[in-house]
Every structure is written in C-alpha cells, then in structure tokens.
Amino acid sequence: MRMTSTGRRSMAIAASVGVLALALAGCSRGGSTGGETSTSSAPSPGITDTTLTFGITTPLTGGTAGPGNCTADGAIAYFGAVNDAGGVKFGDGKTRKIEIKTYDDQYVAANALTNFQQMQADGVFAAGLGLGTPTNQAWREAAIDAQFPQVLVMTGDPTFSDQTKSPWQLGLVPTYQMEGEALGKLLTTDGKPHKVAILSQNDDYGKGYVEGFKDGIAGSSNVTVVQELTYEVPAGGAAADVSSQITQLAASGADVLLNAVSITPTVINELKQMVSIGWTPNLLLPSNTNSPGGILLQDGVNAAAFPGIYTTAFSAAAASPTFATLDGGQDFLDDIAKYTKQQGVPAFPHCVWSWIGAQILEQAFEKMTEPTRESFMTALRSISGFTPTLMLEGTSIDTTTDGHPAVNAVVTQKFNGKGYADADSLG
Amino acid sequence: MSWYRSAWFRWIVAVVVIVVLAVLPLVADPFANQIIAKIATFAVAVLGLNVVMGYAGQVSLGQIFFVGLGAYAAAAVILSDWGKALGFGGIVIAFVLAVAVPGVAGLLVGLAAARLRGLAIAMVTIALPLVGVPLAKRFSDLTGGAQGESVRFSKAPAWSGLYDDQWQYYVCVVIAAVVFALVFFLVRGKYGRAFAIVKSNEHVAGAMGVSPYRTKVLAMTVAAMVGGVAGFLFLVVNQYTSPDTMGFGHSIELVISTIVGGAGSIVGSIIGGVYYVLLPLLANQISQATGYNTQNVIEGVVILLALFLLPGGLASLPRVIRRLARRRRGHRVAGGTAAAPTNPNTK
Numbered sequence: 172m173r174m175t176s177t178g179r180r181s182m183a184i185a186a187s188v189g190v191l192a193l194a195l196a197g198c199s200r201g202g203s204t205g206g207e208t209s210t211s212s213a214p215s216p217g218i219t220d221t222t223l224t225f226g227i228t229t230p231l232t233g234g235t236a237g238p239g240n241c242t243a244d245g246a247i248a249y250f251g252a253v254n255d256a257g258g259v260k261f262g263d264g265k266t267r268k269i270e271i272k273t274y275d276d277q278y279v280a281a282n283a284l285t286n287f288q289q290m291q292a293d294g295v296f297a298a299g300l301g302l303g304t305p306t307n308q309a310w311r312e313a314a315i316d317a318q319f320p321q322v323l324v325m326t327g328d329p330t331f332s333d334q335t336k337s338p339w340q341l342g343l344v345p346t347y348q349m350e351g352e353a354l355g356k357l358l359t360t361d362g363k364p365h366k367v368a369i370l371s372q373n374d375d376y377g378k379g380y381v382e383g384f385k386d387g388i389a390g391s392s393n394v395t396v397v398q399e400l401t402y403e404v405p406a407g408g409a410a411a412d413v414s415s416q417i418t419q420l421a422a423s424g425a426d427v428l429l430n431a432v433s434i435t436p437t438v439i440n441e442l443k444q445m446v447s448i449g450w451t452p453n454l455l456l457p458s459n460t461n462s463p464g465g466i467l468l469q470d471g472v473n474a475a476a477f478p479g480i481y482t483t484a485f486s487a488a489a490a491s492p493t494f495a496t497l498d499g500g501q502d503f504l505d506d507i508a509k510y511t512k513q514q515g516v517p518a519f520p521h522c523v524w525s526w527i528g529a530q531i532l533e534q535a536f537e538k539m540t541e542p543t544r545e546s547f548m549t550a551l552r553s554i555s556g557f558t559p560t561l562m563l564e565g566t567s568i569d570t571t572t573d574g575h576p577a578v579n580a581v582v583t584q585k586f587n588g589k590g591y592a593d594a595d596s597l598g
Numbered sequence: 599m600s601w602y603r604s605a606w607f608r609w610i611v612a613v614v615v616i617v618v619l620a621v622l623p624l625v626a627d628p629f630a631n632q633i634i635a636k637i638a639t640f641a642v643a644v645l646g647l648n649v650v651m652g653y654a655g656q657v658s659l660g661q662i663f664f665v666g667l668g669a670y671a672a673a674a675v676i677l678s679d680w681g682k683a684l685g686f687g688g689i690v691i692a693f694v695l696a697v698a699v700p701g702v703a704g705l706l707v708g709l710a711a712a713r714l715r716g717l718a719i720a721m722v723t724i725a726l727p728l729v730g731v732p733l734a735k736r737f738s739d740l741t742g743g744a745q746g747e748s749v750r751f752s753k754a755p756a757w758s759g760l761y762d763d764q765w766q767y768y769v770c771v772v773i774a775a776v777v778f779a780l781v782f783f784l785v786r787g788k789y790g791r792a793f794a795i796v797k798s799n800e801h802v803a804g805a806m807g808v809s810p811y812r813t814k815v816l817a818m819t820v821a822a823m824v825g826g827v828a829g830f831l832f833l834v835v836n837q838y839t840s841p842d843t844m845g846f847g848h849s850i851e852l853v854i855s856t857i858v859g860g861a862g863s864i865v866g867s868i869i870g871g872v873y874y875v876l877l878p879l880l881a882n883q884i885s886q887a888t889g890y891n892t893q894n895v896i897e898g899v900v901i902l903l904a905l906f907l908l909p910g911g912l913a914s915l916p917r918v919i920r921r922l923a924r925r926r927r928g929h930r931v932a933g934g935t936a937a938a939p940t941n942p943n944t945k
Binding site: 231232236272273274275277279280281282284285286288289291292304305308309310311312313316328372373374375376403404405512 | 628632731736743832837842891
C-alpha cells in the first residue's frame with residue numbers, strides 16, 4: 172500500500188504524539204500531595220530524625236525591608252547558636268537541628284502565596300514569624316487547606332489568633348487593639364486634660380489602634396479626641412505623603428498625637444514636617460514604628476523637640492544601654508553579629524521579637540511528641556507562664572487562650588533620648 | 599525554503615506543545631503546575647498590554663488596574679449571596695463581569711484618552727492604578743478593604759478526579775489559550791492592520807480612511823478586556839485579592855515584561871508572562887544561596903540588555919540569530935568568489 176506524502180506525515184505526527192503522551196503519562200505523580208490524611212505516626216514533610224525545616228516569608232526587599240529582615244534574623248541567630256550547640260531535643264527523644272529558609276515576598280500578597288507554595292515544594296515543615304497583614308492573609312486559607320502551620324506571625328490582626336477561623340495559625344505580637352488600649356490608658360492616669368489628634372492609616376491596622384485607644388480612654392473625663400484623620404497606604408510599603416493631614420491636625424491645637432502609622436519612611440517624613448511647622452505634641456507611637464535607631468534618631472528627625480514620645484513594648488530594646496546586661500542580651504548581640512548580615516545593633520524591634528518567637532518555637536519543639544504538624548500545633552498551643560529572655564517584666568507568653576496572640580500583655584514606655592524606659596503616665 | 603518555515607513543521611510543533619501542555623500537569627509536581635498557571639495568568643495580562651502598546655503603539659502604564667478590576671468584579675459576584683446560590687452559573691457570570699467591567703472602564707478611559715498622543719496618553723493611564731488602590735481600600739464592603747479578601751472557588755470539582763493545582767492549571771491554560779487565539783486573529787486581520795498604521799503614523803492612517811481615534815479606543819478596550827480575563831485567572835490561581843493587586847509597581851513590571859518578552863509579539867507575551875512570574879522566584883533562590891537580595895539588580899540588568907541588544911525583546915532572538923548567521927555566511931561567500939552570480943531563488 173502506498174500512502175501520499177501528506178498522509179505519511181500525518182501518520183508520523185500521530186505516532187510520535189502518541190509515544191510522547193504515553194511516555195509522559197507513564198511517569199505518574201510521585202509522592203503525596205496535599206489533602207491526603209496521614210496516619211498519626213507518619214512524619215510530616217520537612218522533618219527527619221536530624222533536621223526540621225522552618226520557613227519564613229517576609230519582606231526582605233522594598234520599603235519594609237528593615238523590619239522584614241529582622242523578622243527572619245532574630246530566629247536565624249537564635250537557632251544558629253542552638254544548632255551549633257547540638258540542636259533541639261524534641262519531645263519524641265530525637266535531637267534535631269532547625270534549618271531556617273527565608274523567602275522574600277516584598278510585602279506583596281501574591282508573592283507571599285507563591286512563597287508558601289514554594290515552601291510546600293521545598294519540603295518545609297512549618298512557617299511563620301513573617302511580617303505583614305495582607306501578606307499573611309494571602310496564604311492563610313491555603314495553609315488551612317494544606318493543614319500547614321502558619322505560626323507566630325507578626326501582625327496584630329486578631330484573625331490569626333482566632334482558633335475557629337484559623338485552626339493552623341497563631342499570632343505572635345500583641346493585637347493592634349491591645350496596643351491602642353494601653354496607650355489610651357496611659358493618658359487617663361495623670362488626670363490632666365489632654366486633647367488628642369489621631370492620624371491613622373485607613374486599614375485594619377489603623378482602625379484596630381483607634382478602636383483599642385477609644386476603649387482605653389472610655390469613661391475617662393480628662394481625655395478628648397479633637398480630630399481624627401486617615402490616609403491611604405501606598406502599595407508595596409512605600410512612604411505616603413501625609414503633609415496635608417499633619418497641617419490640619421496641627422491646627423486642632425491637640426497636645427497629644429496618636430500616630431497609628433505602620434510604615435517607617437512615612438513616620439520619618441511626618442516627624443520632620445511636624446518639627447518644621449512647629450507643632451510638637453506628645454507622640455503615641457505604635458510598637459512597630461517606634462524604633463530609636465530606625466526612626467527617632469535618623470538625620471533630620473529632631474526627636475528632642477517633642478515633649479514626650481510614648482509607645483508600648485513587650486520586649487527589651489536592643490539599643491538601650493542596659494541591654495547587654497539583661498539575661499540573653501549579650502547572646503542576642505553576639506549571635507546577631509555572627510549569624511546574620513545586620514550591621515551593628517539591629518535598629519528594629521522585630522529582631523528581638525523574632526528571637527522571642529524562636530524561643531517559643533523551641534518550647535513547642537521540645538513538647539511535641541510526634542514528628543507531625545498536628546503534634547506541633549498541639550504543643551505550640553499548650554505554652555503558658557513562659558517568659559523568654561528579652562521579654563519585659565509584666566509580660567509573658569500564653570498560647571492557650573483562644574483569641575489572644577502568644578504575647579499576652581504590653582507595657583507603656585517613654586523615649587529617653589536613646590531608648591525607652593517604662594512609664595505609667597504622661598510627663 | 600527552510601524546513602522550519604514549512605507548514606508541516608509548524609503543525610508538529612503546535613501538536614507537540616498542546617500534548618505536552620495537556621499531559622504535563624498530570625505528572626509535574628504541584629508547585630510546577632501552580633507556577634505555570636500563574637505564567638498563563640500574567641501572559642494574558644502582558645498580551646492585553648501588547649495589544650495597546652505593542653500593536654497599536656500607545657504607551658499604557660495602567661494595565662494592572664484592569665487586571666485588579668477584573669479580579670474584584672469576579673470576587674464581588676462569587677462572594678455575593680446570589681452568586682453563591684447560582685453555583686457554577688455564578689462563576690460563569692463572574693467571568694463575564696470580569697471581562698465586561700474592565701471592558702467598559704477601558705472604553706470610557708479610551709474615549710477620553712485616545713484624543714491624546716504619546717506621553718499624554720501614558721500620563722492618563724498612570725492615573726488608573728494610582729486612583730484604583732485607594733478606591734479599593736475605601737469601598738471595603740465591596741473589596742474587603744486593605745487586608746484583601748479570600749475567594750475560595752477554584753477547588754477541583756469531584757467529577758474531574760484532579761488535584762486542585764491540576765484543575766487550576768487546566769482552567770488557566772485553556773482560558774489563556776482561547777484569549778491568545780482570539781488576539782492572534784484580531785491582530786492579523788483588518789484591525790491589526792489598522793493598529794499597525796496608527797502606530798506608524800496617525801496622519802497616514804487618517805488619509806487612508808482609518809480613524810486613529812476609533813482605533814485607539816478599540817485597542818484600549820480590547821486591552822482592558824484581556825486584562826480583565828487575567829484578573830479572573832489571578833483569582834483562580836491566588837484565590838485571594840487585595841488592593842495591592844492593582845498597585846502601580848506591578849503595572850511597571852508588566853511594561854518591563856512586555857519589553858523584555860517582545861512588544862508586538864504573541865510569543866513575546868508568553869515570554870513576558872514567564873519573566874514576570876519567574877524573576878521573583880529566581881531572585882529568591884539567589885538570595886537563599888548567597889544571602890544577597892538581587893531582584894532589582896537582575897531586573898535592571900535584564901532590561902538594559904534587552905533594550906541594547908534585543909530591542910525586539912526575547913521573542914526576536916531567533917530572528918537576530920538567523921540574521922547574524924546569514925551575515926557571516928554572506929561574508930564568506932563574498933570573500934571567496936567575488937563575482938558569484940546571485941541565485942534568484944534565495945532571498
């Protein structure tokens with residue numbers, strides 16, 4: 172039988188396609204994928220008899236890179252030292268080294284989700300410590316679907332500590348409401364009249380602060396809110412121009428400004444402008460934009476012009492002169508220098524937070540009796556009355572209360588020109 | 599005639615590509631599928647930008663706005679009570695609106711902006727993402743506000759027997775393929791010629807009876823609709839959207855991806871999508887290996903190299919290589935037999 176040349180060609184194509192399809196289909200998908208329930212004793216991905224891999228997706232570049240790098244570096248330093256000392260002795264009797272893998276999300280939500288998917292492909296056991304609300308929200312439900320722990324995240328969004336909504340999550344830092352409330356209470360204690368102006372970013376962060384602050388001053392006779400303004404946060408952690416808001420708030424004659432702003436460059440610009448127009452009220456700063464080195468002592472920011480700069484804290488400030496004398500203080504400084512690329516003493520508190528978070532993780536590792544994610548979550552949720560090094564007196568770790576992040580209380584502090592010291596009232 | 603230009607060779611390539619794309623998700627690991635689905639998504643976004651920028655020659659810095667708008671339009675339907683009640687029908691309506699709403703927005707913007715030229719059009723389009731992000735935060739009832747909203751609708755249906763990542767892959771690749779085919783035929787037909795003449799000279803276009811105004815409006819509307827499709831696909835692969843989706847920075851990255859891939863090229867749009875998705879991943883790998891964050895450096899180097907060496911983008915690489923090869927061959931021939939008669943059959 173003779174075929175036409177076209178006929179032969181199409182036969183050849185069909186044949187090769189068939190072979191190709193068979194060859195590709197022959198190698199079926201290996202390994203297990205999400206959704207399959209594992210038996211209780213089978214180890215979860217990312218954990219062997221000698222190692223455990225922990226992932227951190229956080230902004231390592233872009234406008235929030237300063238705090239972002241810190242959220243990873245504290246844990247890298249802590250576990251660097253722990254690993255060199257042999258590793259963590261887990262509840263199942265095995266000693267494992269903790270391998271930290273970092274992923275840059277640039278504070279972009281879609282990138283954070285991609286990073287989570289890459290973590291699953293990379294065989295990461297659990298992830299967390301990362302900075303940011305939208306970035307952590309972007310993979311929250313995907314993590315729940317995959318039964319993947321997303322823990323000790325650095326966002327004050329209460330969703331992450333709500334066990335019904337977030338069975339595989341836990342927040343680390345105090346919620347925005349907790350911090351706002353503490354700042355509100357601070358104003359009520361001295362009984363003197365205070366007129367408060369509020370600048371807040373128009374998102375869950377700003378709203379949470381304002382809500383908590385109003386709870387804090389509720390029922391007090393000496394504090395009145397004279398003006399509230401909001402502004403929109405630009406994408407990607409860039410600085411916003413809030414100069415018109417500052418001018419308006421200055422005209423209100425307030426003697427206190429609640430500054431619910433989370434982006435570092437925005438705060439720097441703001442403080443410069445306030446000094447230049449001669450409006451220097453008492454400042455109430457959130458914990459993630461209160462950095463002495465990163466903000467208040469930057470060139471052009473004349474922090475001394477303000478009568479008082481107050482904030483909330485649960486951790487010791489690395490820049491404080493007494494820091495090295497604290498339990499764990501010198502270890503922190505040495506390990507940060509040895510295991511990370513931080514230049515000198517870290518300017519952002521997130522490094523210490525991450526260090527504290529690493530100690531909580533270590534507690535959970537020591538308590539987990541099986542090498543599974545389920546066992547890890549159970550262990551993580553059973554820590555109470557634990558005070559890691561570098562936490563302030565009056566605060567502690569309690570992971571057992573639904574609706575509360577791991578850090579359960581904050582103290583109020585005043586800026587003293589170099590660092591912060593505890594303060595219960597204005598003045 | 600060269601073998602790689604022959605019709606049967608093209609058919610083979612097409613069939614092989616289709617078979618590989620169809621079988622790949624069944625054997626690849628989930629992460630590969632998720633990445634390819636994202637590439638399909640952003641290839642469509644770049645394709646939309648290519649319609650207005652590559653083919654019609656109008657610089658648009660606002661393409662990401664239409665992507666974000668499409669995602670929000672789809673999300674609004676899927677999350678609404680009636681959208682949920684309709685089930686699959688709701689998702690179809692979500693898709694239709696994800697195309698229609700950005701389409702209408704693109705038409706309105708086009709009607710206003712197409713009277714302008716060059717830089718002025720670019721300025722108008724810059725406004726879109728700049729206005730879009732705060733709007734998305736303001737209308738938090740509709741958009742979920744600054745923290746964004748989860749839209750979990752693209753799990754694999756039970757009848758398919760697929761994993762979620764495989765299902766999302768097929769949805770994205772099939773929709774992307776259809777959009778690519780439609781745009782392919784659009785830019786090769788009557789409208790494609792109109793785009794080309796408007797791009798090269800608006801006065802000549804007018805003299806030939808092609809209205810530059812209408813052509814530009816059409817290009818912007820089509821680009822917005824294609825961007826809307828990308829927005830729907832974005833929702834399929836991410837199941838989440840936030841105001842950041844339509845951030846201005848992403849719009850610039852789309853423009854860079856278009857230039858690196860190849861402006862005015864279908865293949866270039868695919869390469870652009872690959873570049874857009876893989877660059878952050880690559881930068882992550884380098885940063886994990888070396889401890890240095892290199893994304894901005896890589897991006898800068900790639901765009902400079904593309905502009906200097908390959909102004910037509912990576913899609914023009916085979917053409918450039920062929921030209922260089924021909925020039926070398928030409929030199930050798932010229933050096934050997936100076937008076938060789940030229941063969942009229944070779945071009």
